[in-house]
Amino acid sequence: MSADSTDVPNVLIVEDEMMLRMRAVDIVEDAGFHSVEAVNADEAMSILESRSDISLLFTDIQMPGTMDGLKLAHTVHNRWPDIKIILVSGQVKPSEAERPVDSRFFGKPLGMQQMITELQTMVGHGALKIVARPVIPPEEEVVQTAAAIRSTALIHVAVPIEPPLSAHEAVLSAENDSLRVLLEQAGIDAKVLLAQAGIDAKEREAADKLQKLILGELHHRIKNTLATVSAIASQSFRAAPSIEHGQQAMEGRLAALGRAHDLLMQISWSNASLTHTFSGATEPFESQGARRFHFNGPDIRVTSGAVIALAMTFNELCTNTTKFGALSIPTGRVEIAWTIDDDKQRLHLTWTERGGPPVKPPERRSFGTRMMESLGQQLNGQVQLSYAPTGFVYALDVPLGSLIAAA
Secondary structure: OOOOHHHOOEEEEEOOOHHHHHHHHHHHHHOOOEEEEEOOHHHHHHHHHHOOOEEEEEEEOOOOOOOOHHHHHHHHHHHOOOOEEEEEEOOOOOOOOOOOOOOEEEEOOOOHHHHHHHHHHHHOOOOOOOOOOOOOOHHHHHHHHHHHHHHHHHHHHOOOOOOOOOHHHHHHHHHHHHHHHHHHHHHHHHHHHHHHOOOOHHHHHHHHHHHHHHHHHHHHHHHHHHHHHHHHHHHHHHOOOOHHHHHHHHHHHHHHHHHHHHHHHHOOOOOEEHHHHHHHHHHHHOOOOOOOEEEEOOOOEEOHHHHHHHHHHHHHHHHHHHHOOHHHOOOOEEEEEEEEEOOOOEEEEEEEEEOOOOOOOOOOOOHHHHHHHHHHHHOOOEEEEEEEOOEEEEEEEEEHHHOOOOO
């Protein structure tokens, strides 16, 4: 019997990374639930206060805003105790005592099937099945119980007794003791040398703390990158008409992610040039000896998160225009223009395709379309897609505060 759409539970997804949020949406929808999206805890609280049909909160822990995901989870548990909670992170692992009661935690990258099973177990929706316990005759049960007791007894009795050391082993033991003494002396000598070099214990301790901090940040970035790559692979093959198409799409998206990381490495993951972000994303699609992308707008410095989101979105725009749009024929071109409204502190950007074949609206909502629309939500702005016959137009309107790091 099919359930009415109004009976399908709603899951609130809170994730500030665009690709990872889209991945979570796929997991929730594949589990058979409706997804409601938020990019931070503030937006999530606004959603929860305006509706009463959320069954489960699915939130990342590290997020910008007035509270992180762990604080959001406790707030939700206190105000709406019936809402189930799943916490995810690629950096921290809160203990059971630090999490709300009955909540679940999973490290990134997320396993698709594992998360689907967990969602269905927590929310229900016909996922739970009762498995009948086989009936065992009393005499057979006694035999099985006795066998189990004998097996356990054997395990407990079989305690290995160490034989006495042979002459050869005694020599090795003595050599190990000598080696241990030499290592301890080497440690003492190293401390003396460091002291003579002017490196005292406090400086060494500070260096050790700095190294641990750097390794922790590196670990976090690697785990986050692995989660992003996993999401890209899943999205690329999800709706691909063939394995070849999926592979090409995935390679293109991973290459775009790599170019964005190259740009960020050049400036040590600080604020990057908006113009360089656009030119880096479009350069691989530029024709030899011909300039088909035209830029017009003031340069500003944008955050690393905005760089990756913009680069990935522009990769989709470039891929689509070379396959179906203006750049699919030699005479086509793309104009990318942006302005800044100083009074409203907003950035307006338009991607306009000209000189291409007649445009037709797509028959289905593709991954690229979802990514373009998700970027607007990522940056707390709006996205408009126009399929005019003369050329496709993509428009982005976002507050500057979502692009520029706070001073």
